[in-house]
Amino acid sequence: MSPLLPRRGSRTARVALAATAVAVASALTLTACSGSDSSDRGGDDATVRVGLVLEPTSLDIRTQSGAALDQVLIDNVYQGLVGRTADGEIRDVLASGHEVSADGKTYTFTLREGTTFQDGKPVTAADVVWSLQQAKDNTSYVDSAKLAGVTSITSPSEGVVELQLAQPDSDLLFSLTGRAGLVLEQAAKNDLSDSANGTGPYEVSSWKQGDSLTFSRNDDYWGTEPKVAKIVFRYITDPSTAVNAMANGDLDVLNPVDGTLASQLQGNQDITLHRGKTTDKYTLAFNDARAPFTDKRVRQAIRQAIDPKALIKAIGGTGVEQGGPIPELDPGYQDLTSIDAYDPDNAKRLLAEAGQSDLDLTLTYANVYPATIGDVLKSQLAEVGITLKVERVDFATWLDQVFKKKDFQLSMVDHVEARDFGNWANPDYYFGYDNPEVQRLYAESIAATSQTEKEQALREAARIVSEDAAGEWLYTATEITAVRKGVTGFPVDGGNSRLDLAGLAVR
Numbered sequence: 001m002s003p004l005l006p007r008r009g010s011r012t013a014r015v016a017l018a019a020t021a022v023a024v025a026s027a028l029t030l031t032a033c034s035g036s037d038s039s040d041r042g043g044d045d046a047t048v049r050v051g052l053v054l055e056p057t058s059l060d061i062r063t064q065s066g067a068a069l070d071q072v073l074i075d076n077v078y079q080g081l082v083g084r085t086a087d088g089e090i091r092d093v094l095a096s097g098h099e100v101s102a103d104g105k106t107y108t109f110t111l112r113e114g115t116t117f118q119d120g121k122p123v124t125a126a127d128v129v130w131s132l133q134q135a136k137d138n139t140s141y142v143d144s145a146k147l148a149g150v151t152s153i154t155s156p157s158e159g160v161v162e163l164q165l166a167q168p169d170s171d172l173l174f175s176l177t178g179r180a181g182l183v184l185e186q187a188a189k190n191d192l193s194d195s196a197n198g199t200g201p202y203e204v205s206s207w208k209q210g211d212s213l214t215f216s217r218n219d220d221y222w223g224t225e226p227k228v229a230k231i232v233f234r235y236i237t238d239p240s241t242a243v244n245a246m247a248n249g250d251l252d253v254l255n256p257v258d259g260t261l262a263s264q265l266q267g268n269q270d271i272t273l274h275r276g277k278t279t280d281k282y283t284l285a286f287n288d289a290r291a292p293f294t295d296k297r298v299r300q301a302i303r304q305a306i307d308p309k310a311l312i313k314a315i316g317g318t319g320v321e322q323g324g325p326i327p328e329l330d331p332g333y334q335d336l337t338s339i340d341a342y343d344p345d346n347a348k349r350l351l352a353e354a355g356q357s358d359l360d361l362t363l364t365y366a367n368v369y370p371a372t373i374g375d376v377l378k379s380q381l382a383e384v385g386i387t388l389k390v391e392r393v394d395f396a397t398w399l400d401q402v403f404k405k406k407d408f409q410l411s412m413v414d415h416v417e418a419r420d421f422g423n424w425a426n427p428d429y430y431f432g433y434d435n436p437e438v439q440r441l442y443a444e445s446i447a448a449t450s451q452t453e454k455e456q457a458l459r460e461a462a463r464i465v466s467e468d469a470a471g472e473w474l475y476t477a478t479e480i481t482a483v484r485k486g487v488t489g490f491p492v493d494g495g496n497s498r499l500d501l502a503g504l505a506v507r
Contacts, residue, residue, distance in 0.1 A: 042486055042506035047230040050490075051242050051254040053368060055235035059207065060192040061179060062134075062141045067416045067497055070178065072233055075500040076215060077118075078198035080181035081109045081128065081161070082173055086493055086500070088329065088418060090173045094123060094183055094199060095161075104168030104449045111159045115222040117185045118196075118203050125155035130186040132163070135179070146175035149446075168447050170454045174419060201226045201502050211235065227489070227505035237368055246271065246482050252506075253487060255495045257480040258370075259316020270485045274492035279327045279418040280477035282319065284363075284377070285411045288470060289432030292356055293409070299469035301350035302410075303340035305384040311376045312475050319475030324466040327476045329494075330419050331451070332458025336466045347384040360387045364402055365412040367392040373412060373474070403430050414477065416497040421458060424465050433470045437461075 054068035061069055061078055075083060081095040092098060095109040115123040136147035149172075152164040165172070175181065188197045196204045201223060202215035215231040234251065236242040239258035246254040247265060257265065257273065265271050286293040286302070293299055312319040320328075323337030351357050361381075363374060374390035381388045388410075393401070402408045411430075415423070425442035427434035441461035448454035465471075481492045489503035 046228045046506035047232060048228050048487060048504060049232045049234060049252045051234050051236050051245060051251040053237055058193045059196060061182060065142045070497060071499055076202045077196050077200045077204060078182045079200050080176050080183055082176050084177040086491060105165045107163040109161045115199055117199055118218055121185055123183060123199060125159060125161050127186050128161045128183050129153050129155050131183045143178055143180040146180040168449050170446055170448050231501060252484040253490050254482040257482050259318035262480050265482050272483050274481045276479050276481060276493040277329060278477050278479050278494050278496055279329050280496050281327055281415045282474040282477060283413060283415050284472040284474055285431055286471055287408055287432050295354045296469055297350040297354040298356055300340050301347040303469050303472045304343040304347040305381050306472055307342040307380060308475055314372050314376050315370060318478050318480060320478060322473040322476045324462045324473060325424050326421055326462045332455045332462055334459050339466045340469055344384050351385060357385055361409050362389045362391060363410040364391045364393060364408045366395045366398045406430050424470060438464050
């Protein structure tokens with residue numbers, strides 16, 4: 001995968017955040033290609049070393065945006081009333097059960113007994129009410145807008161929390177599985193930027209910025225005790241360095257493995273490669289509010305100039321065509337790949353009609369994404385007469401220039417978060433896409449009280465966005481995860497955005 005997704009002010013989104021440095025530090029070796037014996041390395045005292053790309057710039061789960069925090073902190077350190085399963089279903093966590101009224105406007109949660117924060121204090125209904133109210137009222141908090149439709153958050157009786165809505169919100173439970181629903185201790189005084197006091201199975205024990213983040217087992221965890229003592233997340237941005245670390249036994253898990261380098265790990269009897277599904281949408285964003293992208297013909301021409309199959313092949317085959325803004329794993333998906341399919345001859349015609357037969361454009365994207373992507377796009381657009389200048393910048397520059405200031409023509413980023421179609425219904429988002437019909441349909445999908453109605457509205461809206469050529473969806477990533485022999489319980493689907501490591505173990 002790749003970089004993080006920044007905060008959208010009161011309307012948040014996720015885009016992958018970039019790790020800031022390459023680190024190859026020594027750590028406890030579980031198993032190694034050099035032949036170290038794993039028999040005395042497993043069991044409850046094991047340390048698992050996990051290679052990742054996305055490093056947080058702060059641990060503040062409330063205000064610091066970016067997929068790097070969601071990836072490791074949610075489920076493992078912080079939890080909410082509800083969580084999500086690997087296939088996106090809702091499961092009760094700090095709540096022992098929940099009910100939704102027939103009109104979809106009242107959500108009642110019964111708190112699980114015996115849950116505690118990592119400082120030993122019990123989780124109370126007051127903590128839950130305070131946490132959700134803070135998330136709703138502070139628009140600077142990531143995902144605050146996802147609670148905008150909640151009119152009251154109360155505890156009508158001991159151990160019960162109730163949310164009232166002005167109108168139904170079909171996404172509310174799913175939103176509560178993310179940052180908007182995390183439960184923090186009201187009385188805690190710790191600095192959230194470099195420490196955490198959650199309710200999960202692991203505690204943050206150390207953070208060496210630019211190097212690694214270490215979790216230790218929460219021995220007082222209210223749920224099933226974790227099966228490993230420590231997890232060390234090592235942030236390695238260079239794909240070759242990461243693969244070498246895995247091959248040499250310096251890592252026990254690598255997520256993801258660069259598709260062009262996967263062959264270096266194949267045939268290693270100590271390593272298994274798993275191919276998993278994701279909601280990672282590698283999106284070529286147009287600045288729709290700025291010329292020449294205000295002309296639909298230009299947008300269509302760019303889409304038709306791009307051959308996704310060739311791009312996917314160039315990155316090692318780790319992707320599938322998408323064709324529209326909703327990936328296969330999300331509600332409302334439909335196959336839209338026939339819309340503005342690869343047709344360079346027609347792309348030239350559209351550019352000529354738009355008076356843009358000799359167009360110069362700049363593509364700006366974070367340098368944690370492969371240079372191959374920019375190279376392929378530059379070559380393909382050149383075939384239809386578009387000269388593309390590629391600027392790869394560090395993530396902080398991308399965040400300031402592209403995301404915040406919207407000073408760009410084309411950009412490319414991996415939008416990792418599930419169910420984030422709402423970005424296309426938000427005219428203030430950095431895409432600059434403003435379509436009232438899409439906004440109406442998205443609002444209709446949120447207010448729907450049946451899944452059928454919800455998905456129908458999303459399908460209609462997604463088709464409009466694709467037919468309007470609001471952007472180009474290069475591919476949905478498939479991720480390769482390398483797992484060393486003896487390591488079990490590591491998620492291989494959706495790991496770029498969420499890693500629930502409660503079941504991680506070493507035999």
